[in-house]
Amino acid sequence: MFILTIKELAKIAGLNHSTVSRSLNDSPLISDETKQRVLKLAEEYNFELNANARGMRTRKTGTIGVIMQEFDDKFRDLQYLGSLMNSLRYRIEENQYDSIINFPKNPKTGKSNIRKLIQQRKVDGLLLVIQQLDDDDWKVLNESEVPFVSLHYKWPGNYQENINYVYPDNYRGGYMATECLLKAGCRKIISLTEVYAKDEFQERSRGFRDALKDWGIVQNRENIFNVKSSFEFGYSFIMENRRLLEEIDGIFAQTDMKAIGAIEAMKELGIKVPENIAVVGYDDIDIDYFFKPRLTTIHQPRERHAEIACKKLIEMIENNNADKLVQMIMEPEMLIRESCVVKEGTE
Amino acid sequence: MFILTIKELAKIAGLNHSTVSRSLNDSPLISDETKQRVLKLAEEYNFELNANARGMRTRKTGTIGVIMQEFDDKFRDLQYLGSLMNSLRYRIEENQYDSIINFPKNPKTGKSNIRKLIQQRKVDGLLLVIQQLDDDDWKVLNESEVPFVSLHYKWPGNYQENINYVYPDNYRGGYMATECLLKAGCRKIISLTEVYAKDEFQERSRGFRDALKDWGIVQNRENIFNVKSSFEFGYSFIMENRRLLEEIDGIFAQTDMKAIGAIEAMKELGIKVPENIAVVGYDDIDIDYFFKPRLTTIHQPRERHAEIACKKLIEMIENNNADKLVQMIMEPEMLIRESCVVKEGTE
DNA sequence: ATAATTAATGCACACGTTTGCATTAATGTT
DNA sequence: AACATTAATGCAAACGTGTGCATTAATTAT
Numbered sequence: 001m002f003i004l005t006i007k008e009l010a011k012i013a014g015l016n017h018s019t020v021s022r023s024l025n026d027s028p029l030i031s032d033e034t035k036q037r038v039l040k041l042a043e044e045y046n047f048e049l050n051a052n053a054r055g056m057r058t059r060k061t062g063t064i065g066v067i068m069q070e071f072d073d074k075f076r077d078l079q080y081l082g083s084l085m086n087s088l089r090y091r092i093e094e095n096q097y098d099s100i101i102n103f104p105k106n107p108k109t110g111k112s113n114i115r116k117l118i119q120q121r122k123v124d125g126l127l128l129v130i131q132q133l134d135d136d137d138w139k140v141l142n143e144s145e146v147p148f149v150s151l152h153y154k155w156p157g158n159y160q161e162n163i164n165y166v167y168p169d170n171y172r173g174g175y176m177a178t179e180c181l182l183k184a185g186c187r188k189i190i191s192l193t194e195v196y197a198k199d200e201f202q203e204r205s206r207g208f209r210d211a212l213k214d215w216g217i218v219q220n221r222e223n224i225f226n227v228k229s230s231f232e233f234g235y236s237f238i239m240e241n242r243r244l245l246e247e248i249d250g251i252f253a254q255t256d257m258k259a260i261g262a263i264e265a266m267k268e269l270g271i272k273v274p275e276n277i278a279v280v281g282y283d284d285i286d287i288d289y290f291f292k293p294r295l296t297t298i299h300q301p302r303e304r305h306a307e308i309a310c311k312k313l314i315e316m317i318e319n320n321n322a323d324k325l326v327q328m329i330m331e332p333e334m335l336i337r338e339s340c341v342v343k344e345g346t347e
Numbered sequence: 348m349f350i351l352t353i354k355e356l357a358k359i360a361g362l363n364h365s366t367v368s369r370s371l372n373d374s375p376l377i378s379d380e381t382k383q384r385v386l387k388l389a390e391e392y393n394f395e396l397n398a399n400a401r402g403m404r405t406r407k408t409g410t411i412g413v414i415m416q417e418f419d420d421k422f423r424d425l426q427y428l429g430s431l432m433n434s435l436r437y438r439i440e441e442n443q444y445d446s447i448i449n450f451p452k453n454p455k456t457g458k459s460n461i462r463k464l465i466q467q468r469k470v471d472g473l474l475l476v477i478q479q480l481d482d483d484d485w486k487v488l489n490e491s492e493v494p495f496v497s498l499h500y501k502w503p504g505n506y507q508e509n510i511n512y513v514y515p516d517n518y519r520g521g522y523m524a525t526e527c528l529l530k531a532g533c534r535k536i537i538s539l540t541e542v543y544a545k546d547e548f549q550e551r552s553r554g555f556r557d558a559l560k561d562w563g564i565v566q567n568r569e570n571i572f573n574v575k576s577s578f579e580f581g582y583s584f585i586m587e588n589r590r591l592l593e594e595i596d597g598i599f600a601q602t603d604m605k606a607i608g609a610i611e612a613m614k615e616l617g618i619k620v621p622e623n624i625a626v627v628g629y630d631d632i633d634i635d636y637f638f639k640p641r642l643t644t645i646h647q648p649r650e651r652h653a654e655i656a657c658k659k660l661i662e663m664i665e666n667n668n669a670d671k672l673v674q675m676i677m678e679p680e681m682l683i684r685e686s687c688v689v690k691e692g693t694e
Numbered sequence: 695a696t697a698a699t700t701a702a703t704g705c706a707c708a709c710g711t712t713t714g715c716a717t718t719a720a721t722g723t724t
Numbered sequence: 725a726a727c728a729t730t731a732a733t734g735c736a737a738a739c740g741t742g743t744g745c746a747t748t749a750a751t752t753a754t
Contacts, residue, residue, distance in 0.1 A: 001490030003466055005710060016734045021712060031732060048466035052402035053710035056739045061399070063447065063469070071433045078633070082429035086418045089448065094455045098469065100410065101436065101448050108441050119350055119395035122410070122445065143348035231636050260637055286425070289578050290607055291637065352740055363704045368742055378702060400740035403709045 065123035087306030147316035174207025186250030234261025256281035278340035293338035412470035434653030494663035521554025533597030581608025640685035
């Protein structure tokens with residue numbers, strides 16, 4: 001297939017290529033008549049501008065970079081990040097951009113993709129769906145002109161002052177989940193966190209602790225346990241801590257996968273959920289219709305999350321409201337189903 | 348951040364920019380000494396070439412386009428397409444390319460992204476993870492020089508002659524699944540397909556029919572039912588066809604989601620799986636550890652699928668083995684778990 | 695010692711756009 | 725009718741690379 005250039009299209013139209021360029025970009029300098037003629041011709045020949053040439057001249061690429069980690073925990077990441085990515089792609093394309101989706105670091109060389117995309121001028125802006133940001137990347141982001149929005153966390157340090165972010169409130173979610181257990185009548189509650197991993201779990205734990213404190217619950221022994229986020233670890237935690245089960249009446253699992261792992265183990269041990277021990281998960285993975293008891297959990301509003309972040313980024317790229325910071329922490333939603341049921345009159 | 352150009356780097360090095368360019372591209376014209384000096388300087392300044400300028404001159408963008416449909420069925424698509432996408436991204440970055448991941452058509456304008464990416468020269472090659480290809484796209488692909496590999500299907504018509512494809516063998520999977528039921532002793536088997544949707548289900552049905560034929564099983568009544576692919580439809584099919592259940596002893600559900608929906612319904616009706624009715628799914632979604640009975644199903648080799656397709660595409664882009672077609676239909680794997688157990692001595 | 699060959703580097707153009715400026719055509723003003 | 729103004733278009737330069745060709749420096753051959 002022969003791909004037309006703007007000069008060739010101009011020759012066909014009997015015009016100078018600059019007139020064609022201006023027509024395609026809807027310049028007020030061009031008369032409506034020729035503009036229409038050019039547009040019709042472009043349509044007829046399926047003409048598309050060369051993105052590289054365009055990008056070199058205008059410094060705009062028409063593509064947005066999405067930095068997103070690998071899906072490592074098969075199930076949870078696929079569910080959460082996968083559907084978030086889906087929404088992001090939709091919003092990006094809807095606004096006539098393409099999406100370059102990269103890992104934070106090249107898996108082979110370990111080099112930063114953020115730096116690379118910015119310096120090679122391959123993107124107009126960045127959506128960052130990452131847990132951590134090292135100093136070098138932070139420096140690059142800060143010193144470059146490329147706009148970005150963080151979707152996953154307010155990074156540690158003094159970073160967050162001037163950056164745009166939209167992310168779900170894990171503290172609030174942790175608080176709500178714990179309060180749900182409390183309202184269900186539980187008083188001896190533990191939580192399963194993941195200490196050395198992601199900040200979001202620390203926030204969930206903080207919400208857990210504050211809810212207990214606000215309700216005046218004092219527990220002498222340790223009530224937060226370090227359990228990795230997967231079905232298997234949730235399952236084996238229960239199996240390996242049977243004695244503990246006699247002392248508790250509620251579990252905030254911090255992850256749906258851990259929650260259902262724990263529930264399966266308790267089923268095998270003859271412990272009834274929620275009668276003996278109530279369980280609250282987190283994430284709202286898509287198993288509601290077939291996992292029994294149906295999981296009481298926290299839902300994170302992914303579509304809106306994606307929508308707000310994209311909208312802001314594109315505003316920045318196109319220089320509207322460039323001054324106004326978006327710093328939004330999204331309220332999660334408590335979904336009460338079967339594994340923890342709030343008693344009447346506890347509100 | 349000030350982004351260096353090659354000319355500025357050349358000035359720092361006290362060289363002409365063409366010498367720097369040749370050094371970075373490891374040209375034999377340049378002495379090892381200056382080459383080393385330039386590389387060191389580039390490293391020191393974190394220098395990266397402008398991708399647009401480079402692309403304009405060389406016609407190479409360093410990005411691969413992945414055309415992938417939206418994740419519409421939440422669970423199954425997220426599982427299957429999500430993990431496939433993950434593997435593709437990994438392979439692409441491993442080879443120092445970036446990935447533009449687009450829908451087949453722009454969700455707003457309906458325009459073809461295949462045509463757009465090719466004509467705007469935004470990609471060096473395309474990986475097509477799509478069910479259908481309309482004539483316009485086919486024409487564009489065929490007439491353009493941009494290499495591509497199909498990962499999802501051998502498209503209908505006379506297309507497939509000269510194109511590269513790697514995809515899982517749905518016919519064989521359907522055959523294997525059916526044979527598994529037969530070996531388990533089932534003789535009155537039905538299958539749940541999705542008629543008006545994707546070709547892959549037609550292939551699974553074809554495998555189903557052929558297996559029955561090869562085993563000499565004759566069934567007078569209709570044995571293939573049109574059931575959409577989701578838990579809910581699997582569930583309601585069983586609930587609405589209770590009379591049918593007395594006449595059958597095996598179900599090839601063609602989708603794990605349909606399979607578990609059907610099994611849940613049968614559980615409620617007091618029908619034992621696999622004792623009364625054995626069930627075989629398809630896809631191997633990641634629920635093995637918590638759905639009971641553990642699902643006997645067909646696994647599709649996603650990592651290898653991604654690896655082979657990427658490898659071939661990059662070979663084509665970089666002009667190695669450009670002549671050799673890759674036309675591979677990947678053998679699926681039968682996973683025998685609990686919902687259908689093969690009896691001894693049936694091999 | 696000079697010419698011929700080879701190795702290394704510099705010069706200048708091209709890739710396909712956009713855009714400031716110059717030019718031409720059309721219209722309005724005196 | 726001559727001039728000033730406005731509208732529409734054309735011309736040419738620039739964006740940052742890569743590369744053919746010319747040039748210079750270094751080496752070898754005579």
